[in-house]
Each structure stands twice: as structure tokens, then as C-alpha cells.
Amino acid sequence: MTILTRAEELILVAVWRLKEEAYCVPIRSHLVDVTGKKWSFGSIYDGLDRLEKKGYLDSSYSEPCAERGGRSKRIYRLTRPGHEAMLRMMEMNEKLWAGIAREAVEKKI
């Protein structure tokens, strides 16, 4: 299976979480909230493009919106492989982190 980069992983999850509102601006602010880092538009476009090319994402344009000066939103959706990839990532992360919480509790870190 393809291992996604961390940025891709974050974007993928953000798209899943935001559902109907999954376009660049909310994705970016969500990621800024979660990570506490600055995300440029470019890095978001880049990640979205790559995920779309891999077939994990699918996009469509919304109706033109007045608050965007009459421009469309590009809304992203997870595809079936995208879903599977996200679940695999979760699985992998769980394996990776398994036991770490207990150990932290025992050693009182």
C-alpha cells in the first residue's frame, strides 16, 4: 500500500471531517487549528492535487458564491480508495502507537 506523507494524511482526514464544506479555505483553517502551524494555500492545493491524482479524492465545483466574488468553490470528497486509505492509515497509526499510553501512565511520564 502507498504510505501517504504526513501533510497528505492530514489533508485527507480534514476532507473527511469537513464533508460538504471540504474546500480549500475551511481545510486550511481546520489544519491551522489542529496543528497550530501556518499552512499556505499552495501547500493545501499541492496536497489536494496529489491526493486527487492518486485517486483518493474527487472534486466538483459548487455554484458560484457571492461571498467569493462570484467564483465557485472546489469541493473535495473522499473516494472509496480514499476511504480505505484513510482507514489503513488509522490502523497503521494505532499499531504504531499501541501500548504507548499505558507505558506513559505506568512510568508516570
Place this chain on the structure above:
Amino acid sequence: MTTDNDYRNPPRLAEILLNAVFPDGPHRSPLGDFGEVYNDIRRRRGRLAAGAWYWGQAGRSTAAALFRRAYWGMRLGRDSLRLAVRTFRRRKVYTLINILGLAIGMAAALLIMLWVTDEQSFDRFHAHADRIYRVYLVFAQENRVTAQTQTSAALAETLMAECPEVERATRIRGGGGDSLLIKVGPRQFNETRAAVTDNEFFKIFSFPFIAGDPDTALAAPGSVVLSQTAVRKYFGDADPLGNVMTLYGDDFQVTGVYQDMPPQSHFHLDVLCSFSSFEQYREPVWDWNDFKTYVQLRPGSPKAALQSKLDDIVRTRLLAGHSESEIRQWRERGGQWYMSLQALTDIHLTSRLVWEFEANGNGSVVRFFAIIALFILVIAVINYVNLATAQSTGRAREVGIRKTLGSTRPPLMGRFIMESVLTSLLALGLALALAQVLLPFYRDLVDKPWLRVPYLEQPLLPVGLVALALFIGVLAGIYPAFVLSSFRPISVLRGNLSRGLKNARLRHGLVICQFALSIFLLVGTLVVQKQMDFVQTRDLGFRREQVLVARTMGQLGSKMEAFRTALLADPAIAAVGASTTVPGKGLNNLGSAIEGTTVNSGVNIMAADTGFLSALQLKMAAGRYFSKDMNTDDRALLINESAVREFGISEPLGRQVRVSGVEERLFHIIGVVKDFHYDSLHLPVKPVLIARIPGLYGTEEDYVSIRIRPPHIGPTVERIKTTWQEMVPGTPFHFEFLDSITNDLYRTEERTGRVFTIFSLFALFVACLGLLGLASFTTEQRTREMGIRKVLGATAPALFLKQAGEFSRWVLLANLIAWPAAWLVMNLWLENFAYRTEIGPSPFALAAGLALVVTGLTVGYHALRGACADPVEALRHE
């Protein structure tokens, strides 16, 4: 204040930048993203902060995008450049042939185009060039049509006064090479570039003044305006303004100095006298046509508007005093008399009228050479295509490996095109250097010492040249790139490549094509050469060698006999004869009638004295020449054989002839001169009457022809000069040799011939380079075949013949294509001459022979190498 739906536009320029970096089709969703956040920030922190943020985004994105593009572009460009350089290093000979071939082609084309554009730029430097026209006059009677540049002096004034379309009009008298005696103080000069013109001249033509006022310089009687050259000649470094010089026997004051007329003018005048100085010109005389008339139309006036006015003037002025019925009858018999306009900018390339200022250029020759330039360039490009595809098999393996390693077709094609573009750019550099080196010789060759590549005047030229080189590079690279990138890696790497057989036919076709072009030019060269030989060796009816022709400008007068006696005392001088003209200088045309016949037409007429016959060594066909001892010879007349034929008089001797314009006096024919070519061989010999000097309209001799006995020409000329100065002290001695006068008649053809020669050699050389590359390549390719043939018993000579024969076959085929074309074109060219050589088989045979020999030499070495190679070496390849 602002609601959520109140969208504010972000800075426009930044928006454009962002859109360029993040293009997203018609939806422009990225712009929407940025716009949304901009509005958000603007609502929370104000317009300034939002603008700063937006601009920051735009700036950063643009910079990053630019950097990325430049970086990868350079990486890619550098890589294919490096690969191209490596290929060049590996294949030095081919590369050299490629570059050299293209460079020579480009240099030749560039040089030819320099000449062509110069020819086409004539008279375009005048500010109003597109509105200036010259009026010409056509007169036709009894199948004899004369179209001349000269009109009446009254025409310019009449047009100015009566035609609203005419803004200005001027007239010029003289300047057609006639000599004028000019005195400045005690010194005397001979000036051939003098003319009379009016004050409008400098308003119509743009010749910048250095001193004086161009608006009034030629207004007052007795004014003269000089060119810089004339100032140097007459006054040296002194300030000429206000100085006095004597022309036409009167004093003229210098009122202005203008810059020398540029070479691209159809006339070059150094001394211009004011029209108002000559009382006699002001009479409105309509049948004295000695002035060239130029008009400048008002902006927007079509020249057709003036035509009806000109027709009107012919009817009311020129034909005044004739009734309508008279004119109609005359017209029915083929009579014509009209005036028309020719555009100033067309004069140099198209005008062939009687009494031009100078010999004009030839528009079809200019077009022809432009086509040749294109041909040579095409040959060079064909060469490149040819060589590059021929090398394809050698590069098949490289292509195969690249494709196996994942290269796709477009980048491969890009690489090959890059190679050819680089070749073409290098060739351009070499071509420019070559052109610069050849330019001095080329200037001599075409008689244009001012020619140079106008890098500074035309800043677009370097850009254009580079663009052309790029275009040629891409053009020449496309086909090879297509062929080379089409190899299929499996078949190539397995070893059974197609050996380029597929495109062999095309390659051969291209070689044949360029050889056909070269042979065409060669045949052309040889035919021009043959005609020039014919012209130079033909019996003209007089002996042109060792005859010195002095122009007297009427200075000798009654001293002619004394001059002759003094000269004949010199044993080195064989004969001295005076005449109104000499061969090559033109004749007067007057009406004449032969008594007792119906012949009544214009014939050429000249006058000569008793020594003329022996000075030129003309031959008599019947009767006798003028004699010193017969006073009745005043009324005697000689005619030429053509006159006898054309007038259809069986017994010419003793017949009476009436010559109009000469007090209607009767002459009698005393002899018939064998036809001689008084004009160039372009024109057929027409009837000529020769009267005696003195005798015809009180003629003065214009020319004294002196036949000198070889071998010591130089000292004899010196002695003649001394004698002249004793006779007419202070008058400049102006002389030419008769053979150079007659040769001057063919200067255009001679120049055409020389240019032809050079460029046909160029073309042949470039074609040979192509052949050389191809030959070396074929030999290399067929090493194995030759080896096997040899093992099976073929001898070296047989192999050599086989290879050489193949190349010769192409050249012979090229001949078959080129011959008919050359024959047609050269026949057209020869039609310029009334007396011409037969083309005959020799130019064709010679061109074919030359092409074959050159082919042999080019191909021979390689064929020999292939034939003599040790078969073991050849077969060890595998």
C-alpha cells in the same frame, strides 16, 4: 456596515498575478479562496491588513512559481545543450559539414539580400517619395515608338497652375552624363553632373542642406547650388557661399551647399543652376522636350486624377494647330502622342526610357536574385536534413537505449531539434563573420561600395536574423527528429535496424534536387559567359582596340585641322578623325526623305570628317568615303547597308536625300558603309546616315578619335595630351578608350555574369558538402556489404565503380531536370540581345562534366576507402 454577502474586490493587479500562478479554468476557484480569506481579514482587521496579506500571498506565489519554472527550464535546457555539445564532439566531421554548409548558405543569402534590398530602396529616402511622380512622354509614328523621360519646360508650370492635385512640380535639364565646362577663376573643369533646375527641386526632393537656404537658393537668376563633393572640387576647403563660378558662359553665385545625393538615388547631380537664369527657357515652347518633369501630388490625390489633365495638355498644347480630323487620321495610321506618370520609387527598377539620368537597375534581375538567395538557403537546409537523417542509423542505438530507459517521443524529438537549432545558431554566427570578411570583395563585385550589413540602422535585423536561424533550426530539425525518434527500441537493440532504407528515396531526392539547382546556376553562368565572349569578340564593323576618344566639348572649333596635322606628325599615331558621336554614345534621330521613293521616316544621323573612316577602320561596301579634295562633299552623304536594305533602293549611289531639320537641304549619296554596331548588341542595327563635318547644321565635332599604333600606348597618350594643351590651353583633356566605351554598354550583363558565377560556385560547393557527408556515411554503412562482396571475389576497382556509379547516376538525373529549366530561362535572358550567341550544347555538357568531376572528387576518396578496405577489418565489426 458590511454584511456577509458584501464582497469586496481584492487588489486587481495582485489578483492577476495569483490567477497566473494558480490557473483553474473558468471556475477560478483558487481566486475565490483567496478572495474569501481577504474579505474575512478585511472584515476583522481592516482594509490595509487585508491588502497587505493579499499582496504578500501574490508576491510569494509568483516568486516561487517563477523560480521553479526558471530552475527546471535551465536544468532541462542545460541538459539537452550538454548532450548536443557531446554529440557534436563525437561527430566532428559531420558537425563541421553541417555548420559550414548552413553558414555558407546563410552568408550567400545574406549578401544577396543586401544587394536586393539596396536595389529596392532606391529613392525611398525622400520624405514624400510615395507622392512624387515623373512625367514621361510617348510618341509613336509608323510603328516606331519612343518613350522618353524628357518633356517641355512649360509642363511643370502649367501643371502647378492648372491642376489642384499637383502640390509642386519641378523640371531638370541635363545631368545625363553630358559634359559642361566650368571655370572658377583661372581654372577650368569638366563637369558631367551638372543640371539646371528650379526652386521647387529641394522642396520636392529631400536632399539636406549644409549651408544656404533651401527655400530660396535656386530662386534668383544666376544662383548655383553645389554638393559637398563639388565644393571640394571647385573651392577646396574655402567657404563657397557667395563665390562665383562660370557656367554656360555666365557668372553664377553659389547660394547653397547640400549633402551629396545618396547612392540610392536614380540621379546624382553635383551642380544645380537656377532655372530663372535662362531667359530662353521661359518661353512656353511645347515642342522642345529637354526637361525631366517631376510632380508631387497632394496627399490623397490619386495619380489617375492627373492623367486626364495630361491628356488635355497634349490635345490643347502639343497638338495645337491641328484639326480634329487631322489628328484622327494620324491616329488611325498608328500615331500616338501622350504623357503619363511613373512613380518615383518605381523608376530605378522598372524604367527603361530614352534619356534616363543613369542606367537603371533591372527589377526582374532583382527578383531573380532574391529567388536564388532563397534557393541557396533551401539547398543548405536540405543538406542538413539529408545529413541528419543519413546519420540516423548511427544514432539508432542511442535512441533505443533512451527509449528503453523510459524516454518518450516528445523529449527525444526536442533533443534532436535542440541539436539542429544549436547548429543553426552556430552557423549564423559563422555566416555573419563570413559575410563581413567577404563584404569588401562583394562590394567590388556588384559595384556598390557603400553596401554593409545595417546592424545599427535596423535594430530589428539581429533579432530577425536570430529568429530566422531559430526557424531554420526548427524547420531543418523536424524531419530528422521525427525519423530518429520513431525507432522502435526492440528492433534497434536486437541489431536488425532498418539501415535507413525507408527514407533512402527521400534522401536521394534531396541530393538530386540540390544538384539540379547547382547545375541550373552553372548553365546560367556559362551561357552569360558565352554571350559576353560573343559580345567582346564579335566583329562590330570597326576596330575598337587602341582608339583613344577625346571629348572636345566644342573647344577645338577651327583648330581641328591643325590638331590633326600636329598629331599625325607623330609616327605612333595612325589616324585622327572627328565626329559628332562615336559608337556607344548614341545618335540623333531626324526625319529624312529619299527623293524619288516613298520612304519618309526618321533615321539615325551623325556627322564625321575625312579621318573618321580610317580612325575607326570602318569598311566601305560601295562608293567612296569623304575626301579632303572634293568641296562638293559638303552635300555628300554616306549610308549604311541597313539603310540600303530598309529603304529598298537598289542603286543608292548618287540618290538625293532630304534631311528635315537641316534647312531642308538636299544631299547626295556617295558611298555605302558596311553595317557597324553604333550601339550595343542589344539593339539591331538601324539605318544610319553619315554627313560630313563641316556641312551638317554647322556641326562641331564632339569627339576626336585617335588610332594609336602599339606598343607604346602610355607615352603616346601623354604626347597627345601635350598637343591638346598647346592647342587649347587651360581646357581639361577628357578622354576614354573606345573599347572601354563599348564594353561599358554591357556593364549590367557583366555584373550579372560575375554574380552568377560566384553564387553558382557557392551553390555547387554547398551541394558538394552535402554529397561529401552522404558519401562518407554510405561508405561507413556499407562496410560490411563491401567486405562480403570482396570475400566473394569482387575486385577493388569494381567496387569503386559500383559506388561512384551510384552517385554519378543521381548527378546525371539532376542534369536532366536542370537542363530544360536552364534552357528556357537563359533563352529568355538572351532575348535582351538583338545579336546573340546560340546556347548550343556546350554549356550543358560543361556543367554536367563539371558536376560529375566534382562529384567524383567528393565521393572518390570515400568510395576508394570503402573499396580498398581489408575485408577482415570490415567483417570483424560484428
